[in-house]
Amino acid sequence: MPTLLHLDCSPRPESVSAQITAEFAAAWCAANPNGRHVHRNLARHPVRHVDAGHVETVARLETAGTRDLREARRAARTLAERRSWALSWKLIDALLEADVLLVGLPLYHFSTPSVFKAWLDRIAIPPLLVSPETGRGPLSGRRAVVATARGATYPLGADQLDDDFQEPYVRAAFRALGLADDLIFLNADLTKAGHVPWLAPLRDTARGSLQQAVESARAAARR
Numbered sequence: 001m002p003t004l005l006h007l008d009c010s011p012r013p014e015s016v017s018a019q020i021t022a023e024f025a026a027a028w029c030a031a032n033p034n035g036r037h038v039h040r041n042l043a044r045h046p047v048r049h050v051d052a053g054h055v056e057t058v059a060r061l062e063t064a065g066t067r068d069l070r071e072a073r074r075a076a077r078t079l080a081e082r083r084s085w086a087l088s089w090k091l092i093d094a095l096l097e098a099d100v101l102l103v104g105l106p107l108y109h110f111s112t113p114s115v116f117k118a119w120l121d122r123i124a125i126p127p128l129l130v131s132p133e134t135g136r137g138p139l140s141g142r143r144a145v146v147a148t149a150r151g152a153t154y155p156l157g158a159d160q161l162d163d164d165f166q167e168p169y170v171r172a173a174f175r176a177l178g179l180a181d182d183l184i185f186l187n188a189d190l191t192k193a194g195h196v197p198w199l200a201p202l203r204d205t206a207r208g209s210l211q212q213a214v215e216s217a218r219a220a221a222r223r
């Protein structure tokens, strides 16, 4: 049974990134009637930040050079470590079970919302998920789809592309997870054009950008 792990990161009921992921999920479920759709909104149900229990357990893995997932799963020692590690492994297991990872990602201050980072910090435990020798791991070859919604910044001038710490960051992070083989971005730009007066002349461009992202989402889900 194929599994779609769908994570949204916007708290907004009118979220544009969630609109795109919803289109992908609906088309994916239609194309995979026996599939499992696991959905979590990280803004409404955030992941707890990593704490000493998680970080110290990771350090123990590093000292021992542990690469084996079964061994790593049992690496926590104290009660505080076990509690925190169990939380991290719930998230890691959900990712390992997924055939497709779908993320709805608003642009927040040049980068990702902190709720996404909190999730990433719990699951990205190098070199567990990618071997430094081969660059491969249990998630290699799986699909990842990232739907971004960006208020205003990027289409307004080429010089501002230097400020994009979102897509390059997510690409690097997903490489560290082994999720770079089949990674696509669906970007809806100028989402603030609808309500910000000085962006009003760009409303058609914004509508076109969203339409393009939605159509690409539907097509990608049926692939």
Ligand SMILES: Cc1cc2nc3c(=O)[nH]c(=O)nc-3n(C[C@H](O)[C@H](O)[C@H](O)COP(=O)(O)O)c2cc1C
Binding pocket: 010, 011, 012, 014, 015, 016, 017, 018, 105, 106, 107, 108, 109, 110, 111, 149, 150, 151, 152, 153, 154, 191, 192
């Ligand atoms: C905390 C915060 C920071 C933001 N930072 C930026 C930014 O740096 N550049 C930008 O173009 N838009 C920025 N925006 C606008 C969002 O990218 C835009 O509203 C987007 O549509 C949010 O995604 P959503 O529609 O899925 O909620 C920011 C919005 C918020 C709430």
